[in-house]
Amino acid sequence: MEVDESVEEEPVPSPVQPPMSRDRVPLQKSSVCSRSYFMVVMVFFHVYIINVIALLFYVHYSNGSSRKEFASSTQHQHRSFDRPVSHERFSRTMHLPRIEGIRVGHVQKVSLVPNKVHEMRTLSLKPLLFEIPGFLTDEECRVVIQLAQLKGLMESQVMVPEGQEELTEQLNLSPEEIFNLLDLNQDNQLQPQEILTHSRVRDGIWLTPENLREIYAGLHADSDGNGLLSLEEFRALSGDAFQSFLKRRGLKRSQLVRNSRHTWLYQGQGTHHVLQDLRKRVTLLTRLPSELVELSEPLQVVRYEQGGHYHGHHDSGPVYPETTCTHTRLATNSTSPFETSCRYITALFYLNSVEGGGETTFPVADNRTYEELSLIQNDVDLLDTRKNCDKGNLRVKPTKGTAVFWYNYLSDGQGWVGEQDEYSLHGGCVVTRGTKWVANNWINVDPDYQRQARYQELVSQQQQEAPGEPSKSSSSQHIDHHVEL
Amino acid sequence: MEVDESVEEEPVPSPVQPPMSRDRVPLQKSSVCSRSYFMVVMVFFHVYIINVIALLFYVHYSNGSSRKEFASSTQHQHRSFDRPVSHERFSRTMHLPRIEGIRVGHVQKVSLVPNKVHEMRTLSLKPLLFEIPGFLTDEECRVVIQLAQLKGLMESQVMVPEGQEELTEQLNLSPEEIFNLLDLNQDNQLQPQEILTHSRVRDGIWLTPENLREIYAGLHADSDGNGLLSLEEFRALSGDAFQSFLKRRGLKRSQLVRNSRHTWLYQGQGTHHVLQDLRKRVTLLTRLPSELVELSEPLQVVRYEQGGHYHGHHDSGPVYPETTCTHTRLATNSTSPFETSCRYITALFYLNSVEGGGETTFPVADNRTYEELSLIQNDVDLLDTRKNCDKGNLRVKPTKGTAVFWYNYLSDGQGWVGEQDEYSLHGGCVVTRGTKWVANNWINVDPDYQRQARYQELVSQQQQEAPGEPSKSSSSQHIDHHVEL
Incomplete structure (x- = not known):
């Protein structure tokens, strides 16, 4: 749209002019042989030639852009990526078509x-x-x-993931804050799901509910034996306690993500x-x-x-x-x-x-x-x-x-x-x-x-x-x- | 696209012609005052004026259509409905935009x-x-x-739907054929769901599972009492047996669809x-x-x-x-x-x-x-x-x-x-x-x-x-x- 509007502002020859100059021709019939009249005719002539060429360029230009528009929007073909003069803000010229799923089985x-x-x-x-x-x-x-x-x-x-504590250290979180983030349902206790859900995000060892019970038993982590970790129980564990325990016990490749x-x-x-x-x-x-x-x-x-x-x-x-x-x-x-x-x-x-x-x-x-x-x-x-x-x-x-x-x-x-x-x-x-x-x-x-x-x-x-x-x-x-x- | 191509085939003035006629001017300097030369110049002049006007129309036309295309495809505005010359096949010019749902809650x-x-x-x-x-x-x-x-x-x-048997009569189906259509899981028995599912489609009385048990009992339809209708049991019933039974018993508005x-x-x-x-x-x-x-x-x-x-x-x-x-x-x-x-x-x-x-x-x-x-x-x-x-x-x-x-x-x-x-x-x-x-x-x-x-x-x-x-x-x-x- 921007292209069309800016071009319209360019001087376009008015179709009213030509009839006017035609009207003058019979009035000045006698001086038709004069050099000055010839000059006037030729100037008009050249102006029109230039206009015709300019219009041809414009037609070619506007044609090309409308075709591009059409192709990319209705036939989902590729739209070229226009780079505007400003390097700060890019106007939204690129569109990503999504294929219609219609329904399962379509x-x-x-x-x-x-x-x-x-x-x-x-x-x-x-x-x-x-x-x-x-x-x-x-x-x-x-x-x-x-x-x-x-x-x-x-x-x-790799078998033993490295640098798994990096993000936590970088974020500088206290055990209380980590506990709060893990406690998705905010009941002040960590259910096994809450531990497992978190564990997948953070490192490459795949914890199963059975693993977790094993770890709780091995580390005496769940001192009241209710299957849940309270803040006190959680605080007693170091950040990588679970992973260290499993690594000490020996890891198989099948235990990785x-x-x-x-x-x-x-x-x-x-x-x-x-x-x-x-x-x-x-x-x-x-x-x-x-x-x-x-x-x-x-x-x-x-x-x-x-x-x-x-x-x-x-x-x-x-x-x-x-x-x-x-x-x-x-x-x-x-x-x-x-x-x-x-x-x-x-x-x-x-x-x-x-x-x-x-x-x-x-x-x-x-x-x-x-x-x-x-x-x-x-x-x-x-x-x-x-x-x-x-x-x-x-x-x-x-x-x-x-x-x-x-x-x-x-x-x-x-x-x-x-x-x-x-x-x-x-x-x-x-x-x-x-x-x-x-x-x-x-x-x-x-x-x-x-x-x-x-x-x-x-x-x-x-x-x-x-x-x-x-x-x-x-x-x-x-x-x-x-x-x- | 069709529009663009057909227009391109129209005779477009070649920008090569004008320089040729300009070249001739100095060669024929002496005859510049002749009437015939003036006529030639004026013919060229008018041809160009006509070309300019034609081009202006074309620019206006192609501009308008490309704008329409753009508006309807990217801004989801209305596209005018083109009527082709042929009255037999309409080309697909109308598109129905669907609003994107993205995700629930968007x-x-x-x-x-x-x-x-x-x-x-x-x-x-x-x-x-x-x-x-x-x-x-x-x-x-x-x-x-x-x-x-x-x-x-x-x-x-209306309380008592009329003409409910029309479609069945029109299709001229035998009780066996109807039984087969109703028997969605093809186990040669009609489960209550199969009766109910069909019933909603066909008429205005809303059957509930309780209604159905009542009807079976009242009509002695389910002679073996297993809650299912066999082909024999189904054949013994007339086409509108269920509805007639309910109507005889008296219908309330709350029993309608x-x-x-x-x-x-x-x-x-x-x-x-x-x-x-x-x-x-x-x-x-x-x-x-x-x-x-x-x-x-x-x-x-x-x-x-x-x-x-x-x-x-x-x-x-x-x-x-x-x-x-x-x-x-x-x-x-x-x-x-x-x-x-x-x-x-x-x-x-x-x-x-x-x-x-x-x-x-x-x-x-x-x-x-x-x-x-x-x-x-x-x-x-x-x-x-x-x-x-x-x-x-x-x-x-x-x-x-x-x-x-x-x-x-x-x-x-x-x-x-x-x-x-x-x-x-x-x-x-x-x-x-x-x-x-x-x-x-x-x-x-x-x-x-x-x-x-x-x-x-x-x-x-x-x-x-x-x-x-x-x-x-x-x-x-x-x-x-x-x-x-």
Whole structure:
């Protein structure tokens, strides 16, 4: 709209003028041969030529912009990212289309590769989750697995997490304050659920209700034996008492939040064409601007051996006013103890069909309500993918070549990323037989539009300075942050 | 896009020509005074003037259309309804925006009247349901009630429904076929739920599990006394046996599906300004094309006395390929035994605050699944708004001036009306104290785009023939169909 208005203010030749000059012609018939009259005619002539050319440019210009508008808003194609003159505030020119889920079981046809139509089925609305069989060919699955093996995989989680006390120390909280934060229902006692719910957030050891009873007994923590911790009982424990106890007793990999190996594969220019194709296909699938997809994390390839699992988790955390995003942090120069990966979308590809187990579970998909505490009830922990996968609301069977993708954040109602979608909670069920290979593409978007815009501007400036290595410069940043995931 | 392309094919003056004619000027300097040369110059001159005018028109035209496109797609304003030359197939030029619910509890600001901002809260996503406090002023509520009283209200449902056997007769079904249709779980026996579920659809008497036991006993229908009807037992009953039994025993108004009185108020030109304002406000609220809102049913005003209720129901039925819509039926000349009102949106206004009861209940709102049979379990019938309003998922308290609105149909994924949203099931809880006044605005849209387009074309042709009475001609059609609702 702004473009149209500003152009209208330019001097546009009035269509009233020409008839006036035509009227004068017969009146001055006698002096038609004079040089001055010829000059006047030629001046008019040139003015009109210039006007015609100016109008042609204007038509071309306004035409182009309206076409762009139309394409991006009605056909959900990519809108180019306009950079305004001011470097302080970016106007909201980028919109993120969300695919309509309609209802669970709805199937829509999508065109992702030439000469083939894929079917995309809605699996749930909370989170907005889709399944696309045959997204990758068998050959492509094979290539991705081999590229990952060539690069080498590392443990997804180290056995003994380090630095787990950092945040608490940084925040400088007293035991009373921690007790209060843990005491979600504010009854001045810590129920086992309250301990377990907290424990998953903070460190990499997975506590079960049985573990907790064991720990209470071993540490004599629950002196009155009622299964609850009072403030006095809690104060008697050191900050890492539970973890230390378990570590002393010896930890198995199956007791971690995550038991798998993974690696990262770049997808930019110069990489294997299957990886580049995959990224293009994800862009078509999600209908997001290609810049966003290209500036996102590399492809993560994960291998779960028999017995491997990944307990229930969110791929990206909630966003509070002070939360920063990993991918835009460098561009915004902000320091905050709260940082999350801001993965707007997760696209998960099954690279093989698993012989037994290994489903992706969405324990609270399409639940009417979401309450963190009610995830653990009567010793049944819905987040435990080694025990309770069968009790969740939705499970996706790993089938070679199938892709699923979902939104980890809601819309903000204005075409941008909003709050975290808590229902996007998911996990990898234990592999009971065989090996499970999957790959993840995350699309990172900062819920703060200004930060995302500033980040993209910075990257594009860097790319202009060093045009030879556009893909490396954008994704090398990611590997530092995500190598430990 | 079509417009742009066709215009580009028109002859556009080439900017190369003028320099050529300029080059010739110095070469023919001597003959500059000749009349023929003057004629040539003037012809060029006029051709350019015509071109400039043509270009100005084109700029104006393409400008206008791009602005329209932009407004309707990004700001959700109304798109004009283009009528193509062909009267057979209408191209999809009309799109119906759906308001984003984001999540339950999300609040968005909406501008509906000058100098006031309303807050619209998402109450549920299934159905997509919003609440807007203060949508009507106290004065407006008073006017609507008085206009309804002036016009006079009639019983919403007659005591003894007539013509209830029509459909069955028309379809010419044998008792075996009916038995099979009723036997939803195909166990060759009719459970009480199966009888009750069917009964609500077919006629106006509300059967409760207790009624059914009474009827079985009175008619000796369940000869083996197991609470189930076998095919033999079912065959022994006549088609209207249950209803006849209840009628013989005497019916109270509280035993009907609906116990209220109502009337219809036109909202077109010449009617009270409050009614016209209300319609405009509904257009702004729903962001639908104003033509659609104007061609919809008149305002229905309903009064529930103490003890009044409306059991759980859908405002509009499912749409199968052979289903016709009441409002487009005349335009499409189709005859089908399956007809529904095709109410895309229900906007419900509370005209007073009820002293006790009278909530609007959405028993399955945001449920994970919808199963008709599981609505009746262990003698608890979630559709019964006299008994079980407290057991439903969501209740809206009637507060004077508050509006709620919801979508009775899903999107089809292409900007038009899709399948029925079964979760839009709702009812009016029994009024325990005082009187309840509400008004309903339904927005009728045919899920068949072609039929809706043909209907709108027909109405606009009629309006052109008789421009004096545009509002009457469109809504007089409705009163015939909906007087009995």
